[in-house]
Amino acid sequence: MDNGVERISSNELSDRMQVTASQIRQDLNNFGGFGQQGYGYNVKFLYQAIGKILGLDKTYNVIIVGAGNLGQALANYVRFEKRGFRVIAMFDINPQLVGRKVRGIEIRHLDTLSDYLKQNDIQIATLTLPKAAAEEVALKLVEGGVKAIWNFAHTDLNLPKDVIVENVHLSESLMQLSYNITRHQKGKDEKL
Amino acid sequence: MDNGVERISSNELSDRMQVTASQIRQDLNNFGGFGQQGYGYNVKFLYQAIGKILGLDKTYNVIIVGAGNLGQALANYVRFEKRGFRVIAMFDINPQLVGRKVRGIEIRHLDTLSDYLKQNDIQIATLTLPKAAAEEVALKLVEGGVKAIWNFAHTDLNLPKDVIVENVHLSESLMQLSYNITRHQKGKDEKL
Numbered sequence: 001m002d003n004g005v006e007r008i009s010s011n012e013l014s015d016r017m018q019v020t021a022s023q024i025r026q027d028l029n030n031f032g033g034f035g036q037q038g039y040g041y042n043v044k045f046l047y048q049a050i051g052k053i054l055g056l057d058k059t060y061n062v063i064i065v066g067a068g069n070l071g072q073a074l075a076n077y078v079r080f081e082k083r084g085f086r087v088i089a090m091f092d093i094n095p096q097l098v099g100r101k102v103r104g105i106e107i108r109h110l111d112t113l114s115d116y117l118k119q120n121d122i123q124i125a126t127l128t129l130p131k132a133a134a135e136e137v138a139l140k141l142v143e144g145g146v147k148a149i150w151n152f153a154h155t156d157l158n159l160p161k162d163v164i165v166e167n168v169h170l171s172e173s174l175m176q177l178s179y180n181i182t183r184h185q186k187g188k189d190e191k192l
Numbered sequence: 193m194d195n196g197v198e199r200i201s202s203n204e205l206s207d208r209m210q211v212t213a214s215q216i217r218q219d220l221n222n223f224g225g226f227g228q229q230g231y232g233y234n235v236k237f238l239y240q241a242i243g244k245i246l247g248l249d250k251t252y253n254v255i256i257v258g259a260g261n262l263g264q265a266l267a268n269y270v271r272f273e274k275r276g277f278r279v280i281a282m283f284d285i286n287p288q289l290v291g292r293k294v295r296g297i298e299i300r301h302l303d304t305l306s307d308y309l310k311q312n313d314i315q316i317a318t319l320t321l322p323k324a325a326a327e328e329v330a331l332k333l334v335e336g337g338v339k340a341i342w343n344f345a346h347t348d349l350n351l352p353k354d355v356i357v358e359n360v361h362l363s364e365s366l367m368q369l370s371y372n373i374t375r376h377q378k379g380k381d382e383k384l
Binding site (some may be wrong): 053054056059060068069070072073074076077079080083084085104123124147148150154162164166168170171173174175176177178179180181182184 | 215245246247248250252260261262263264265266268269271272275276277315316326339340342346358360362363365366367368369370371373374376
């Protein structure tokens with residue numbers, strides 16, 4: 001779409017995505033199918049349809065609990081806001097952070113979290129705090145009505161089943177990298 | 193291992209991991225198999241064997257290019273160091289950051305990167321800088337002999353085939369979350 005392409009075939013998509021054309025057709029058909037035989041896909045329509053599947057046609061109020069470097073990095077990602085994820089408050093216990101603002105977003109004291117949740121409709125809470133505090137805070141969030149948690153704390157949260165948790169384990173990604181380095185090195189050694 | 197468990201069956205692993213026991217056996221057999229019929233797996237041995245597969249039995253010199261919030265957050269993850277990933281330098285162009293230290297790690301000027309790479313053996317470079325600068329810096333890293341890049345910039349890097357790139361797309365994880373919220377909400381609406 002950015003390149004001005006108006007329609008695209010599954011074969012052209014396949015070249016760009018390095019996934020087979022039949023896989024692309026099959027995946028999209030699972031959601032109803034958005035292409036036409038002989039025409040392919042209308043790019044703008046497909047973009048909107050996929051956005052709708054992903055829930056990007058709505059806006060979400062987001063809070064960030066843990067205003068350290070990682071929390072601040074996430075608060076600064078303007079592109080999340082463009083996709084409908086509006087960070088409206090941050091929380092921390094560090095007196096050097098409480099009261100400060102990041103991109104206009106106030107850092108509040110964690111003690112005020114429950115009251116805040118009573119007065120605001122929050123769809124997503126981001127957990128960027130130490131492992132030891134994560135579960136206790138998560139339970140407070142759930143009590144306050146939050147139904148979705150984006151969890152960067154290095155721990156699996158034990159929460160009611162209707163709470164949606166998306167874990168980000170950066171160390172898994174780093175291990176994937178070291179696995180590939182090791183495999184690559186092994187491949188080179190075997191060729192010698 | 194942390195809980196003092198010395199041996200474990202694939203069935204017990206299955207309960208903990210929520211993957212079928214046969215999948216676990218099959219996966220581990222792909223790497224040679226580490227269990228014994230009727231005994232199961234020796235936990236300490238399995239931990240070491242998996243660590244070796246993942247390349248965690250070695251140490252890696254890591255640099256972080258981009259010393260903003262995200263770069264600093266990664267530099268502060270002591271647990272990466274415990275796994276053998278030693279961050280030994282950071283780079284940035286921001287005069288307010290250059291010369292400062294994060295957890296004892298100096299932030300150097302990006303202009304000194306190529307010289308630094310001549311004098312130091314770096315296995316992994318972490319890219320935590322804006323998209324616009326990522327590819328140029330990545331090419332400099334590759335010229336300097338870096339063979340593995342952990343890429344947090346929101347762009348696909350176009351690099352020689354022997355360079356290993358692990359992309360971290362945080363927005364994909366956030367979209368997974370919003371997809372699950374949407375699906376969950378739809379499920380509830382349909383029940384009404």
